[in-house]
Amino acid sequence: MTINSIQDELIEDFSFFEDWMAKYEYIIQLGKELPLIDEVYKKPEYIIKGCQSQVWLHADLVDGKIIFTADSDAIITKGLVSLMVKVLSNHSPQEIASSDLYFIDQIGLKEHLSPTRANGLLSMVKQMKMYALIMQAENK
Amino acid sequence: MTHYDIHSIRNDFPILKRSVNGKPLVYLDNGASTQKPQSVIDAINYYYTSQNSNIHRGVHHLSQIATDAYEVTRRKLKSFINSKEEHEIIITKGTTDSINLVASSFGDAFVQEGDEVIISAMEHHSNIVPWQLLCERKKAVLKVIPVNDEGELDMDAYRQLLNDRVKIVAVTYISNTLGTINPVKEIIELAHAKDIPVLLDAAQAIQHVSVDVQALDVDFLAFSGHKMYGPTGIGVLYGKEKWLNAMPPYQGGGDMIKDVSFEKTTYNELPFKFEAGTPNIAAGITLSFAIDYINSIGIDKIAQYEYELLNYATSELLEIEGLRIIGTAKEKSGVISFLVGDIHPYDIGVILDKLGIAVRTGHHCTQPLMKRFGIPGTVRASIGLYNTKEEIDELVKGVKRAVSMLS
Numbered sequence: 001m002t003i004n005s006i007q008d009e010l011i012e013d014f015s016f017f018e019d020w021m022a023k024y025e026y027i028i029q030l031g032k033e034l035p036l037i038d039e040v041y042k043k044p045e046y047i048i049k050g051c052q053s054q055v056w057l058h059a060d061l062v063d064g065k066i067i068f069t070a071d072s073d074a075i076i077t078k079g080l081v082s083l084m085v086k087v088l089s090n091h092s093p094q095e096i097a098s099s100d101l102y103f104i105d106q107i108g109l110k111e112h113l114s115p116t117r118a119n120g121l122l123s124m125v126k127q128m129k130m131y132a133l134i135m136q137a138e139n140k
Numbered sequence: 141m142t143h144y145d146i147h148s149i150r151n152d153f154p155i156l157k158r159s160v161n162g163k164p165l166v167y168l169d170n171g172a173s174t175q176k177p178q179s180v181i182d183a184i185n186y187y188y189t190s191q192n193s194n195i196h197r198g199v200h201h202l203s204q205i206a207t208d209a210y211e212v213t214r215r216k217l218k219s220f221i222n223s224k225e226e227h228e229i230i231i232t233k234g235t236t237d238s239i240n241l242v243a244s245s246f247g248d249a250f251v252q253e254g255d256e257v258i259i260s261a262m263e264h265h266s267n268i269v270p271w272q273l274l275c276e277r278k279k280a281v282l283k284v285i286p287v288n289d290e291g292e293l294d295m296d297a298y299r300q301l302l303n304d305r306v307k308i309v310a311v312t313y314i315s316n317t318l319g320t321i322n323p324v325k326e327i328i329e330l331a332h333a334k335d336i337p338v339l340l341d342a343a344q345a346i347q348h349v350s351v352d353v354q355a356l357d358v359d360f361l362a363f364s365g366h367k368m369y370g371p372t373g374i375g376v377l378y379g380k381e382k383w384l385n386a387m388p389p390y391q392g393g394g395d396m397i398k399d400v401s402f403e404k405t406t407y408n409e410l411p412f413k414f415e416a417g418t419p420n421i422a423a424g425i426t427l428s429f430a431i432d433y434i435n436s437i438g439i440d441k442i443a444q445y446e447y448e449l450l451n452y453a454t455s456e457l458l459e460i461e462g463l464r465i466i467g468t469a470k471e472k473s474g475v476i477s478f479l480v481g482d483i484h485p486y487d488i489g490v491i492l493d494k495l496g497i498a499v500r501t502g503h504h505c506t507q508p509l510m511k512r513f514g515i516p517g518t519v520r521a522s523i524g525l526y527n528t529k530e531e532i533d534e535l536v537k538g539v540k541r542a543v544s545m546l547s
Contacts, residue, residue: 020161020494025545052486052502052517073516074484075546076491 003095006087007103014107023108027079034082035089037069048127051120053077059131065090066135068128080109080121088128093139096132101125144445149437150526152177163496166531171316171344171475171522172500174369177433183426184371195421196395196412206421213428214411220431221361222352223378227410230377230384231424235343236266238362238377239310241414242339243270245387246360251307253279258301258309260285260293261512262318265505267310267341285311287512291318291467298327302334309338313345317504317520318467319450319475321349328358337383343367347524348446348473350439353378365423369525370430374423377414384410391416434525442525446474449523453532460539466518477504477518480539483546485519491542492519497535 001009017023037046041058048055053074060067068089072078087103088096104110104121150156153175158165167175187209193202195210210231218226232238251257257271261284275282283301286294293311302309309331314321328338337359342351346363353361360383365374379387389396389407393416398406407413434442453476457463462481479485489501502517503510510517521535 021545024491024494028545053484054516074486076487077484 003087003091003099007101010083010087010103011106020108024076024079027083028075029079030082030086031072031075031078031080034071034078034085035067035069037071041069042071048120048123050123051077055081055120055124057081057124057127057131059128059135061093061135061138064092064139066093066096066132068131077120081124084121084124084128093132093136097129097136099129144437144441146445146526146528150528152179152433153526154178154181156526160496160498161494166495166497166534168521168523168527168531168535169498169500170347170367170524170527171504171520173366173372174347174524175526176369176371176430179433180370180426180429183429184422187422187425191425192421194418206425209425209428210419210421213424213431216428216431217376220351220435221346221376221378222354224354225381228378228381228384230379230411230414231419232362232375232377232414233373233420234364234366234375235341235362236270236375238360238375239267239339239341240270241377241390242308242310242360242362242379243274245390245414246308246337246383247274247278249387251275251278251280254305255280256283256301256303256306257281258283258285258298258306258311260311260322261287262291262293262315262320262506262509263310263312264316264341264343265507266343267312268508271310280307281305284508287509290469291315291320292469293320293322293327295323295326299330302330302336304334306331306334306336309336310341311338312341312343313351314342314348314473315467315506316344316475316522317477317506317509317518318469319472319477320467320469321345321471321473324358325356328356332357337380344474347434347442349443359383365427365430368430369433370427371420371423373420374427381410384414389413389416393417437525443473446523446525449527449529449532450474450476452529453521453523453535456532456536457539460536460543462543463539466513466515475520475522477520479515479518480543481547483543485517487546488519488539488542491545492535492538495534495538495541497538499535 037056037058042056046056046058048057053072055072057070068085070081155175191206193206195207214226214229217229285298313324331338339360340358342361342363347368359380361378363376366372396408396413396416398408463478466477485501492499500520
């Protein structure tokens, strides 16, 4: 599936939720499905800055596709990372670097995009794209 | 207890009527900033409609009105904290600005290489970093009073730290994270016995308890307008005349001068020596309306009301399984910090926000304190004079809901 078709599917899934509670319960559930980062990578260099909680992110290039693994000590943050990984993982560096992540706003998580100290969703997106750019360059 | 007309008080604060995320706002983040009564809001409007002009420098009518109104605030501040002289009230940009002023200016004059500065482990970054910068600049040593598991200062350790090399003690009156009311009279007496001056960070005290600088005999006291139902961008440094006169100017510029030439510039007298440039005039003038508002209720009545509310909140929150309070000092005011099991405070904060409940989560600008307790942060509910029992009930309900979603 392309990045955009995954986004569209998520937008459809989220449109069924009647209230914020159902939405967050789903996000929390998604967090439990997050492909977990190897403990050996839970080091400062893999921490995403800008989050109130700790978020670790790792990227591996496998057969030309980036596989993301991550973890967080906050449940909702873990859910948000899981969403991002679901959309971006297992795609080529070019696809990830050039992606437009319109789904975040459309599923009503715009507030998590604001560059305040508390949430690092913006930082997460930046970091994932950074990995993609680096791996894209390395590939050449 | 004498009647506290909470409904009338709440009506004075227009923002309390608004909704957040479709729910009535429950504002429990007063430690971060307080809401403003209509009288303060109106005064800001009135200033720009009818009074606006630069102060301390004009001969025309508007400048005179604005200057008078600004100095009224100084006069009211003097009464509010019972300062001996009006010129001991320096109007600054806020608590952080006030503390930086002392660290820089007092530090310049009195702190030399090898000297010591005492702060505590529960300080807000604004009462840590200015002293770190000073110590780096002057090659002085920063000493830290430890905090016990209840969140109280280790007074025995404090006594041990006081020696001939200590030049100043800077501590918080009431902790913004723990709510601990520090034994400030004792802290000051012990320091004075060795001729050491004391600065109190009163940012979280000025709106909760009656502050009397003469009774405390404190040397410096700092607080912010926006935490006492006044506007942002304005604050106070109280300093004993003898210190302020002995300190060099902090910032140079207009207003703080007497005569300027390229050969020599002489400085203005107190308080203007420490008030360089055009201040936030609107905020300075309207701060007096915040003082009036607090006085119209009475700080002691406010203290009593909040004390009962804090006790109620504490006992209700403790009913929640797995909840532990961070900061269990015998004397507390204003805030309750808590955690529930292993749940990250950020998660609880997000859910509470969805329910229209505003609290603060994280390290509350007291990272060293969080490290000392081995926690990533807390959920902090902080009380103001307009909060109610019903709001506390909503908070408790909200926390329970968050916990069930997050377990």
